[in-house]
Amino acid sequence: MTNRKVAQGEHSRDALTAAAITLFAEKGFAETSTTEIVERAGLTRGALYHHFADKDQLFEAALEAVEGDIFDRVQAAAAPLGDDLRRRLGTGVGVFLDACLEPAVQRILLQEAPSVLGWERWQRLDRPRCARRLLAVNLAEAVDRGLVAAPSSAALTHLLYGALVQAGIVIAGAEDPRATRTIMGETVDRLLDSLFD
Amino acid sequence: MTNRKVAQGEHSRDALTAAAITLFAEKGFAETSTTEIVERAGLTRGALYHHFADKDQLFEAALEAVEGDIFDRVQAAAAPLGDDLRRRLGTGVGVFLDACLEPAVQRILLQEAPSVLGWERWQRLDRPRCARRLLAVNLAEAVDRGLVAAPSSAALTHLLYGALVQAGIVIAGAEDPRATRTIMGETVDRLLDSLFD
DNA sequence: TTCTGTACATGCAGCCTGTACGTACAGACT
DNA sequence: AGTCTGTACGTACAGGCTGCATGTACAGAA
Numbered sequence: 414m415t416n417r418k419v420a421q422g423e424h425s426r427d428a429l430t431a432a433a434i435t436l437f438a439e440k441g442f443a444e445t446s447t448t449e450i451v452e453r454a455g456l457t458r459g460a461l462y463h464h465f466a467d468k469d470q471l472f473e474a475a476l477e478a479v480e481g482d483i484f485d486r487v488q489a490a491a492a493p494l495g496d497d498l499r500r501r502l503g504t505g506v507g508v509f510l511d512a513c514l515e516p517a518v519q520r521i522l523l524q525e526a527p528s529v530l531g532w533e534r535w536q537r538l539d540r541p542r543c544a545r546r547l548l549a550v551n552l553a554e555a556v557d558r559g560l561v562a563a564p565s566s567a568a569l570t571h572l573l574y575g576a577l578v579q580a581g582i583v584i585a586g587a588e589d590p591r592a593t594r595t596i597m598g599e600t601v602d603r604l605l606d607s608l609f610d
Numbered sequence: 611m612t613n614r615k616v617a618q619g620e621h622s623r624d625a626l627t628a629a630a631i632t633l634f635a636e637k638g639f640a641e642t643s644t645t646e647i648v649e650r651a652g653l654t655r656g657a658l659y660h661h662f663a664d665k666d667q668l669f670e671a672a673l674e675a676v677e678g679d680i681f682d683r684v685q686a687a688a689a690p691l692g693d694d695l696r697r698r699l700g701t702g703v704g705v706f707l708d709a710c711l712e713p714a715v716q717r718i719l720l721q722e723a724p725s726v727l728g729w730e731r732w733q734r735l736d737r738p739r740c741a742r743r744l745l746a747v748n749l750a751e752a753v754d755r756g757l758v759a760a761p762s763s764a765a766l767t768h769l770l771y772g773a774l775v776q777a778g779i780v781i782a783g784a785e786d787p788r789a790t791r792t793i794m795g796e797t798v799d800r801l802l803d804s805l806f807d
Numbered sequence: 808t809t810c811t812g813t814a815c816a817t818g819c820a821g822c823c824t825g826t827a828c829g830t831a832c833a834g835a836c837t
Numbered sequence: 838a839g840t841c842t843g844t845a846c847g848t849a850c851a852g853g854c855t856g857c858a859t860g861t862a863c864a865g866a867a
Contacts, residue, residue: 416833416834417832417833417834419844419845421845421846422844422845422846425845425846441725441728442725443640446822446823446824447823447824447825448822448823456846456847457846457847457848458824458825458847458848459845459846459847459848460845460846460847462824462825462826463844463845463846464845466825467824467825468824468825523724524724524725524729525724525725527720527721527722527725527779528638528639528721528722528724528725528726529725531638532721532779532782532783533783536779536780536783562800563797563800564793564796564797564800565793565797568777568780568793568794568796568797569797571776571777571780571794572773572776572777572794572797572798572801573773574776575772575773575774575775575776575777575779576769576770576772576773576776577772578772578776579768579769579771579772579773579775580765580768580769580772582724582729582733582772583733583765583768585729586729586730586733596761596762596765597765597768597769599761599765600760600761600762600765600766600769601769603759603760603761604769607804607805608804613864613865614863614864614865616813616814618814618815619813619814619815622814622815643853643854643855644854644855644856645853645854653815653816654815654816654817655816655817655855655856656814656815656816656817657814657815657816659855659856659857660813660814660815661814661815663856664855664856665855665856
């Protein structure tokens with residue numbers, strides 16, 4: 414088996430991704446050099462360009478990791494709620510907003526993702542494990558059941574997702590993130606209420 | 611008078627800003643070199659760094675121009691509607707969504723602004739002529755008059771603005787922007803309706 | 808006329824990215 | 838064992854780009 418080397422390779426790749434997440438979250442994509450990343454991962458630039466085609470692709474890997482993490486948390490929180498769509502959406506939104514308190518989520522997912530990757534790569538949500546998909550699925554079901562009236566559940570998903578992202582951004586940039594988190598959460602909840610009737 | 615030189619200076623500054631808007635809209639901030647910008651403006655890099663401290667500040671000028679333009683259009687469309695807040699918001703939103711069909715608005719305002727400038731500079735809405743302010747003012751008045759129920763008009767402004775931006779992004783990236791513009795407009799309108807009652 | 812400040816041009820230093828090339832080693836095959 | 842192939846990684850280099858330092862031309866004040 415090519416086991417020894419493959420395992421080492423995976424390990425290096427993960428180390429690079431982890432280092433990238435930390436540094437991108439801290440200083441942003443453009444201000445972080447590949448040298449810094451590899452130094453933090455204990456490797457060299459050669460290793461980086463062996464595992465990733467370019468710096469953008471490393472960012473994509475970092476983004477995917479961050480997104481997947483949120484997805485898992487949201488799903489874990491919403492799963493035990495059965496088919497009460499209103500509550501599932503409410504708690505999912507809450508978990509998402511909480512995640513927006515983390516710097517990595519703020520900078521990588523909310524702030525820089527659309528700019529670093531173009532829209533081509535960013536907006537095609539083919540990614541199976543992204544929070545947006547969860548929102549889309551639940552909203553579509555709500556519209557199907559007639560719980561929410563909307564010309565298009567897809568359009569509504571986009572609007573709500575945009576509102577959530579903005580809420581996250583505001584929370585992230587606020588003087589008192591916790592307090593802002595609370596009030597944004599209430600307002601979103603009110604918005605959901607006005608949709609569900 | 612220091613008239614001759616000053617006028618020339620303003621002219622150069624405007625030429626640089628205009629060239630920057632075109633190129634940033636076309637290729638994005640990171641992919642556009644200062645050399646390209648000055649060539650298009652018929653100047654040299656020296657002139658650019660005379661008028662702007664760095665490339666970021668040039669982006670800021672470009673953003674301000676784009677934002678101001680939208681602001682003017684939104685205000686012009688909403689002004690003759692008197693104090694019918696619901697209609698003012700509706701038409702303002704429509705004009706904004708139409709503006710999202712333009713590449714410069716898409717890339718500079720919607721896509722890259724938060725990334726290129728940090729949140730510090732982006733989110734402080736001190737800018738007097740930005741579309742967001744109009745939304746805030748109108749929503750605040752609506753809440754004041756009791757037309758809209760919300761824990762905080764500021765929070766609601768953020769959510770709606772986020773929804774609008776996302777709508778703009780979706781419109782921009784859609785296969786058929788016109789059709790998407792229509793359906794997003796309808797959905798936003800429905801959302802406004804559910805707020806105003 | 809001289810002097811000062813502004814508008815611009817040019818050349819340079821340093822950093823950063825992407826790539827070409829070299830090395831070490833794990834496993835397959837003989 | 839010996840060779841051979843492919844992968845993981847290190848190193849050196851070329852090109853481009855930003856920001857600054859320095860030079861020049863000129864408008865207006867004194």
